[in-house]
Amino acid sequence: MGDAVAALDLFQGTLDLLVLKALSWEPAHGYAVATWIRERSDEAFLVEEGALYPALHRLERRGAIESEWGLSENNRRAKYYRLTARGRTLLRAEASHWDRYVGAVGRILRAAER
Amino acid sequence: MPSFRRLFRLSGREPAPAEDIAAEFEAHLQMKADALIREGRPPGAARREAEARFGPLERFALECRRIDRTERRERRVREWWSGLLQDLRLAGRGLLRSPGFTVTAALVLALGIGLNATVFSVLRGVVLRPLALPGPDRVLALHSSNPAAGWPEFSVSPADFLDWSREIRSFRAMVAWVSYDAAATGLGPAEQVPASAVTSGFMEVTGVRPALGRPFVEAEFAPGAPRVAIISHEAWVTRFGGTADVLGQRWILDGENREIVGVMPPGFVFPAARSDAWLPFQMPPDAMSQRGAHYLTVAGRLADGATLEQAQTDLVTLAARLERDFPRSNTGWTALLRPLHEEVVREARPTLVLLMNGVWLLLLLACANVASLVLVRAAGRSGEVAVRSALGAGRGRLVRHALSEVMVLVAAGAALALPVALLGTDLIRRLAPPGVPRIDEVRLDSVALLFTLGVTALSAVLVGIAPARRILRADLRRALAGSGGRSVGQHRALHRWLVAAETALALALLAVAGVLLKSKARLEAVDPGLDPSSTLVASVSLPGKRYPDSESIVRFQTELLAHAGALPGVESASLIFGLPLTGFGWSGSFIIDSMPVPDGVRQSAQVRVVSPEYFTTQRIPVLEGRGFTSEDRRGSRRVLLVSAAAARHFWPGIKPFGRYLRFGVRPGDDRPEGEIIGIVGDVRERGLDQEPRPIVYVLADQVAVDEVALLLRSSVAPASVAPGLRRIVSALDPEMPLSGVRTMEDVLRDATAPQRFRVWLMGFFALLAVALAGLGMYAVLSHVVSQRTREMGLRRALGASDRQVRGEVVRSGMRDAAVGATVGLGIGWLITRKLSGLLFQVTPGDPVVLAGSAALFLGVALLACWVPARRATRVDPGLVLRGE
Numbered sequence: 001m002g003d004a005v006a007a008l009d010l011f012q013g014t015l016d017l018l019v020l021k022a023l024s025w026e027p028a029h030g031y032a033v034a035t036w037i038r039e040r041s042d043e044a045f046l047v048e049e050g051a052l053y054p055a056l057h058r059l060e061r062r063g064a065i066e067s068e069w070g071l072s073e074n075n076r077r078a079k080y081y082r083l084t085a086r087g088r089t090l091l092r093a094e095a096s097h098w099d100r101y102v103g104a105v106g107r108i109l110r111a112a113e114r
Numbered sequence: 115m116p117s118f119r120r121l122f123r124l125s126g127r128e129p130a131p132a133e134d135i136a137a138e139f140e141a142h143l144q145m146k147a148d149a150l151i152r153e154g155r156p157p158g159a160a161r162r163e164a165e166a167r168f169g170p171l172e173r174f175a176l177e178c179r180r181i182d183r184t185e186r187r188e189r190r191v192r193e194w195w196s197g198l199l200q201d202l203r204l205a206g207r208g209l210l211r212s213p214g215f216t217v218t219a220a221l222v223l224a225l226g227i228g229l230n231a232t233v234f235s236v237l238r239g240v241v242l243r244p245l246a247l248p249g250p251d252r253v254l255a256l257h258s259s260n261p262a263a264g265w266p267e268f269s270v271s272p273a274d275f276l277d278w279s280r281e282i283r284s285f286r287a288m289v290a291w292v293s294y295d296a297a298a299t300g301l302g303p304a305e306q307v308p309a310s311a312v313t314s315g316f317m318e319v320t321g322v323r324p325a326l327g328r329p330f331v332e333a334e335f336a337p338g339a340p341r342v343a344i345i346s347h348e349a350w351v352t353r354f355g356g357t358a359d360v361l362g363q364r365w366i367l368d369g370e371n372r373e374i375v376g377v378m379p380p381g382f383v384f385p386a387a388r389s390d391a392w393l394p395f396q397m398p399p400d401a402m403s404q405r406g407a408h409y410l411t412v413a414g415r416l417a418d419g420a421t422l423e424q425a426q427t428d429l430v431t432l433a434a435r436l437e438r439d440f441p442r443s444n445t446g447w448t449a450l451l452r453p454l455h456e457e458v459v460r461e462a463r464p465t466l467v468l469l470m471n472g473v474w475l476l477l478l479l480a481c482a483n484v485a486s487l488v489l490v491r492a493a494g495r496s497g498e499v500a501v502r503s504a505l506g507a508g509r510g511r512l513v514r515h516a517l518s519e520v521m522v523l524v525a526a527g528a529a530l531a532l533p534v535a536l537l538g539t540d541l542i543r544r545l546a547p548p549g550v551p552r553i554d555e556v557r558l559d560s561v562a563l564l565f566t567l568g569v570t571a572l573s574a575v576l577v578g579i580a581p582a583r584r585i586l587r588a589d590l591r592r593a594l595a596g597s598g599g600r601s602v603g604q605h606r607a608l609h610r611w612l613v614a615a616e617t618a619l620a621l622a623l624l625a626v627a628g629v630l631l632k633s634k635a636r637l638e639a640v641d642p643g644l645d646p647s648s649t650l651v652a653s654v655s656l657p658g659k660r661y662p663d664s665e666s667i668v669r670f671q672t673e674l675l676a677h678a679g680a681l682p683g684v685e686s687a688s689l690i691f692g693l694p695l696t697g698f699g700w701s702g703s704f705i706i707d708s709m710p711v712p713d714g715v716r717q718s719a720q721v722r723v724v725s726p727e728y729f730t731t732q733r734i735p736v737l738e739g740r741g742f743t744s745e746d747r748r749g750s751r752r753v754l755l756v757s758a759a760a761a762r763h764f765w766p767g768i769k770p771f772g773r774y775l776r777f778g779v780r781p782g783d784d785r786p787e788g789e790i791i792g793i794v795g796d797v798r799e800r801g802l803d804q805e806p807r808p809i810v811y812v813l814a815d816q817v818a819v820d821e822v823a824l825l826l827r828s829s830v831a832p833a834s835v836a837p838g839l840r841r842i843v844s845a846l847d848p849e850m851p852l853s854g855v856r857t858m859e860d861v862l863r864d865a866t867a868p869q870r871f872r873v874w875l876m877g878f879f880a881l882l883a884v885a886l887a888g889l890g891m892y893a894v895l896s897h898v899v900s901q902r903t904r905e906m907g908l909r910r911a912l913g914a915s916d917r918q919v920r921g922e923v924v925r926s927g928m929r930d931a932a933v934g935a936t937v938g939l940g941i942g943w944l945i946t947r948k949l950s951g952l953l954f955q956v957t958p959g960d961p962v963v964l965a966g967s968a969a970l971f972l973g974v975a976l977l978a979c980w981v982p983a984r985r986a987t988r989v990d991p992g993l994v995l996r997g998e
Contacts, residue, residue, distance in 0.1 A: 030138060031145040048169025049146070053139070054177040061185035074148060078141040079134075 015055045017098055020083065020091040023065060029078035030056060056081055064090045131182045135175050143168060197511065201518035209522055215491060216523070219484045222886060223527025223573060226480030228534025229473045229879070231558065231566040235535070236542050237466045238565075239556030241459040246381060248321035249415070254425065255457040256288070256412040258433075260446045263718065265701075267450065269408040271443070272401040277436060278412070278449075279315065282428045284420035287318035290410040291395060294821075297657050298391075299849045300366040301353055306655070306853040308388055309367060311395035319415045320384050324376030326350075327361045334394045342394065343367065344376035349390040367391060369659025369849075383552070405436075405443035413454055426451055458551050464952055465872055471945055472623060472879040477569065479619040479883050481576035483890040484527075486612040488520060489580050490897040499585060509586060516581040521574060528570040532558075535566065545874065547867030580608055609894045610930045617934025618941060620880075620887035621971050625942025627873070627880035628963040629949070629956055634869040636955040642862060643797035643806065644694065645733035649858035650832035651693060652839060654850065655821040664818035668748055671814060671822065674846060675725060681838045683830035688727035689814060692720070693823035694799035695865040702810070704775040706764060719760055719808040720799070723819045728811075729755075729794055731825045732858075739771050739792030748815040752788040760808030761793045775810065788812060802865055803954040825858070832857045872952065884974050891978040895927045899982045903989050911991035920983040927979035931972065938971075939964050 022028065022036045033056070034049045059065045064087035072078045083091070143164045150160035165171070209216040244250040257267040258274060270278075270290065279288035289312055296309040317329045324344055334342055343365060345354070354360040354374075363374050372393070383389075398404065416425055433449040492499075499512060507515075535558055546553045654674070661667045671689060679687035692699040702721035726742035729735075737758060746753050754775060761770055774787040796806035814822070828835050836855050843852045863870075899906070906919055946958035956963070 029141065029145075031142045034142070035149075049142070049167050050139070050169040050171060050174040053135075053142075053174050054181060057178045057181040057185075061181055061188070072141070072145065074145070076141055076144060076148075077137070078145070079138045 013094075014098075015051070016059060017091070017094045019052065019055050019059060020064065020087055020094065023081055023083045024088070024091055027080045027082035029070075029072060029080050031078070033081070059087065062090075063087075131179055131186075132175075135178045135182070139168070139171060139175065198514060198518065201515050202522060204515075205519040205522045209519065212491070215487060216526070218889075219487050219523050220526040220530055222480045222483050222889075223524055223577075224530030224534050225882065226473075226477040226531075227528055227566060227569050227573060228531035228538060230477050230569045231531060231535035231562055232538030232542065233466070233469045233473045234565050235539050235558050235562035236553075236556050237470055238559075238562060240462050240550060240552050241466055243552070243555075245455050245458065246383065250455060251453060252416045253319060253454045254414055254416065254422065254451045255454045256414055256429065256449060256451045258408055259448050259450045261448075262446045270410045270412045270449075271405050271408045272397060272410060273403065273405040274433075274436060274444075274447075274449075275313075275410050275412055276397070276401060278429065278432060279313075279414070281432055282414075282425070284417055284425040284428045285414040286417040287315040288412060288414035289313050289315035289319040290412045291316070292410060293389065295653075295655060295853065296367040296391065297369070297655060297849070297851045298365065298367055299369075299851075300364070300371075304844075304849050304851040306653075306851045307349065307367070307390040309391040309393060310384075310389045311393045313395045313397070315414075316392065319413055320382075321415070322379065322382055322384075325379040326358065327374070327376030329376060330394050335396060337396050337399060339394070339396070341370050341372040342375045343372040344378060344392045345374055346378050346382065346388070346390045347380035348388070350377045365391070367393070369657030381555070405440050414451075422451070422453070462550050464949070465868060468626075468872065468945070468949060468952070469875055469879075472626065472876055475619050475623050475941075476879050476883055476886075477573065478576070479616055479623075479886050481573050482612050482615045482619065483886045484520075484523065485577045485580040486609065486616070486890045486894050488523070488577065489584065489608065489612070490893050492516065492581050492584065493897065493901070512585050513582045516585050517578045520578045520581060524570060524574040524577060527573070528566070531566065531570070535562075542875075545871060547871045548864055580612065584608065609898065613891050613894055613927065613930040614934035614937070616887040616890045617931045617971070617975065618938035620883040621935050621938025621967060622941035622945065623876070623880040623883040624967040624971055625939055625964055626945050626949075627876040628967045629942075629946045629953065629958065629960055630869070630873045630876050632960060632963050633953045633956045634866065634873045637802050637866055637869055640798065640802045642694070642802060643734060643795050644858075646858035646862045648828055648832055649731065650826045650828065650835050650839070651854070651856060651858055651861060652824050652836075652852050653693075653821070653854040654689075654824050654843070654852060656850070658820060660847075660849075661820055664748075667818040667820050668815055670846065671725070671818075674824070674842065675727070677842045677846070678824065678826055678839060679727075681826070681828075681835055681842070683828045684826050684835060685829055686727050686731040686827040687825070688725045688731040689822040689824050690725075690728050691723035691814070691819040691822045692799070693825075693861065694797050695801065695861050696823075698823075699799070702777055704777045704810075706773070706775060719756075719764075719810050722799075722809055722811050723814050723817050723822070724811050725814045728825070731827045732797075734797060735795045737793045737795060738769070739790075741792055741794070742811075742813060746813055746815070752816055753791045753813065754788040755792050755794050755811040756790055757806065757809040757811075758793055758796045759806045760810060763808045788816075802862075823854075869952075869954075884971055887971075888974045888978045891927060891931065891975055892981065895923065895979055895982040896985070898926070899923055899986045902986070906986045907989045907991045907993065910987070910989070916987040919987050920980075923983035923986050924976070924979040927982075928972070928975060931975040931979075935968055935972065939968060942967070 018037050018041075019033055022033045028036070030052055031049075034052050037052075038049075056065070056067075060067055060081070063084060065081045065083055067079050067081050069077060070080045143161070146164035146167065147157070147160040150163055151157055155163065168174075245253065247253060256270065256278065258270045259265065259267055272290075275288070275290045279285070279290075282288075291310045291312040293308065293310045295306040298305055298307045314330065314332060314335045317323060323329055325347065327344070330342065330344070333339055345360075345365070350356055350360055353365075354363065360374055360377060364371050365374055366372070372391075378392070414425075416422070429449045429451055433444075433447065437444040437447055499516070502515070503509075503512060539556055539558055543553055543556055654671075656667055656670060661670060675687050675689065678684060681687075700721050700723075701718055704718070724742070726744055726746060729741050736755075739755075741755065742753065756764075756770060764770070765773070770790045771792070773790050775790070776787040794811065797809070798804060798806050799809070800807060824839070826832070826835050826839065839855075840852055843850050910916075910919060942964070943959045946953070950958060
């Protein structure tokens, strides 16, 4: 169980970062965000598209994004999410955190190979 | 358009979270299905595929719902706090705009809260706080007791004490001590210092060891052991410079050169009064035969596991056995014990509980007062409340808005209460009658501050009830329609309640203060039996080392009296052992020669040792027979005077002249008998509120006593005689301290000090209460009149006379005051009923006092009604009729 929780935590944090990134271009509804992530990750992430929604709601709770209902390009009612100023700050912080993290892990792995 | 919604906080328009999430998921599934159809799947398969790719829908929905719920809650809390801050800021600004109201309300609250903090810290410091000893609840005070002889609680004889401490297993240790003033010499001028001679159980009972040096060792309690002393921290600092080399230094106490072996820690007080030196008590060699001489104070520490009940049983059982074994000395004697703490605080408790009741009433009154001020102020703004309500503010928000003003006021009051409490505790420390235990240790400590915080919170609630209720009850639509101006009628009931409550509280306090005042007046009107005017007193105690026998004592005292009597302005000089109203005295037992009394049963009375002039100095009349003269002296026939009470008690209907009393404790060892030569007037020597006891006066020449009070009656101001007296004493013996120099009037005043203390404080509380209640009534009635200006104007235009209009305003106020007054008198009666122990010749429901307080208060109330009523008649009817 411990491993599963750890993996989920990593996934959640990563997913939040990806969602913020997806919304940094323009406001979008959940489906568009899911498509954006899926296309750019060669379908590595987001095997279950529904898992996106808790992440969206969580980010809204943290004040990083806000939502309102609107009409989609195909005239369907959809809930649109938009990055707030706070979300933008969060994205910058999380992204640089991620870079450092990946960099550090990468250095260790390369050092171990040598 | 969520931003618009958020702007106006129209929370009701948001969709229910569950539906919202379902709609969001459904949109996703449809868009996914649309995309799949565009890729060429049949619709049914596309939908299934979309659902499969989405994953477990229910689980995600649940998770989102949980997140949203938390979010909603967090947002509500956040908004509530920021709203509160905003409300408080607004309230603060509003209060600053009406400084008169704000300052009055804050000061009233500061008084209410501050006085509570004051009296509580005194109550705690003096009564509630445990003794400053380890395991304080295990330390008990033990007394001998002879209820039949009128001594329910008495000192213990050395033999009884030795038996008790040896035989009672439920005590780990017992200590007996004698406290007295010792003449300290060798360090600057001679002075008297409080000292206690303690037995070897001292350290074990107190559980405190010297901070410096060592405790006493067993050998130091043996007769003839080297003289040592342990001194207090205070004596160490003030007399020995607080340096460590004090150990081994010498201090001459009562002529005995003592080596200082220890210094107690700071603040050590045992049991309640300060001692500056503790000395080993050396039991007299014949202690075991001294069963009739009761002069030791005794305390003990319970053994581990022993209970108070068990100790009580053991003690009483042993006392009963001693009574059987030693019938001559112990007949009628039993024993009792109680926690030492109880013993220390017993005297002070009723007064402090009374004061606590007083400040509670005052706090309630202050809260009612501020509540009515706040209401009056708020009534002018009911339109504002209605508008806010119409704009969608919920009741909760309206109440919070109304309460924020109260909170700011109470906070300001609490802040101002601290200086009030600091000042108050200082004042009480100074005003307190002599003998209040631990009063010097009273502090505004953390517990008192915590209590103050609680009182403050309570005040906030009490003051807040009225405005909150007003909003919850108000018919806001009506207020809106009338733009607030005429909405006063519905709050009238609340105003009337407040007026009645304030009246009740103020009158209760007034009645209590009145009863105490009358008691004090009665007490001060009592004839003490002596004339205290123009009399200086001082105490002279002869160190036993240099005045070892009766001859040397009598020689010194005779010389002192001769010189003092010759001082310019002095009319009469005398001395007494056991000055009235100082608590000193000596009760002696004797056998009356001609009385057929059963064998072994002795009579006892107060014995006072005086010089012949004493009755002249104190102007105590010789009623029958003759007084002492200079012919009655050492070596001549032993003579006695008895007080009128003694004559009535022992020789009812007979003239006792020529009869004999035989003193002496042990049979066969009787001291020479004395012949009664006269009867003198009674003196209330035990307390002005105590009936005179039988007293037998013996001559100082014939019964030498080394510790006496000197009295000088002068034709000049008594204080001006003091320097001459000091000169005489130091000329006679430079090492003789003269202490307690004051006038006999001071002695009498000290005897009524507790009564005066109570009257001053309760009187102050009562006057404050009356002023507050008057202010409250005035504010409410002024408001009512101003709200009814139009109606009054109309009625005067229609022919009502000024008298009628005025009368109606006054009547409406006085009606409420009268209801409150009735309740207030009842509360006052309930409180004073608990005071009967503190009252003298006054019953709790004293009709004169109750009527007087009611009249005084209603007078103030009338004034508070009259001023607004007059304003009502100054309204110009024409102005009113032409329009508002």
